[in-house]
Amino acid sequence: MGRAGGDLFAAALLQATNGFGFAVLAVPFFLLLAPAGEAIPLIVVISLATSLLVMPGLYRSVEPGLLRRLTIGSLIALPLGLVASSQANPVIVSIAAGAIVTLFAAMLAWYRSHGLPAGVAMRPAHDLAAGAVAGIATALVGMAGPPVLIYLMLGGAPMRTVRATLIGFFVLVYAATVAADIVLGGMPGAVWPIAASLLPFVWAGGRVGLRVGDRLGEPAAAALAIIVLAATGLYTLAAAAHAALW
Secondary structure (H helix, E strand, O other): OHHHHHHHHHHHHHHHHHOOOHHHHHHHHHHHHOOHHHHHHHHHHHHHHHHHHHHHHOHHHOOHHHHHHHHHHHHHHHHHHHHHHHHOOHHHHHHHHHHHHHHHHHHHHHHHHHOOOOOOOOOHHHHHHHHHHHHHHHHHHOOOHHHHHHHHHHOOOOHHHHHHHHHHHHHHHHHHHHHHHHHHOOOOOOHHHHHHHHHHHHHHHHHHHHHHHHHOOHHHHHHHHHHHHHHHHHHHHHHHHHHHHO
């Protein structure tokens, strides 16, 4: 419990600070402890709990229209992603996703270091498209966050808006995922007591992360987001390479 609690404290702290990154720390650890069929539902439930605990401190920075369009696009495209995932080679898909995320992280870092505008206009149609990409990515590789983070940063959104929008997006997407798992019988009963026992660590990490995030300036917040994005891409590549070799 101690190791799991410490890992979740750090994951929740990162999520609350940055709006994204919980899975980067939590997924590798929990996959070492349990099969994916048990670990992933647990991570989804704890991710939802983390987002719900953090959201009250950020909701004033959410743009409701933007969040609504991202969520609608994601939910519309999710079935397409589920169909694609049943036909695609998961290793190849993970390699492609990891490479794309890593490439975008490098591109965002280059834009920021050279003071260049990203040049992507944030319009309603683009919001829906970004949400659709997130929905497909969720079904294919379990990553809802990177497409939304990339889109918001390319659109030049303030980092507090990025953080709040990501957390709000996770609340809606993970709630829908948990509900679907319950209805379809894909949620193991053991998940609930385990998740409940870990909530104090999530709450503590989330509270600390909110305070840290509120004190980060725009450049530091953007740098952290890019670092976490790059870590996500590299981890996805490494996991896919491991699966291909072993």
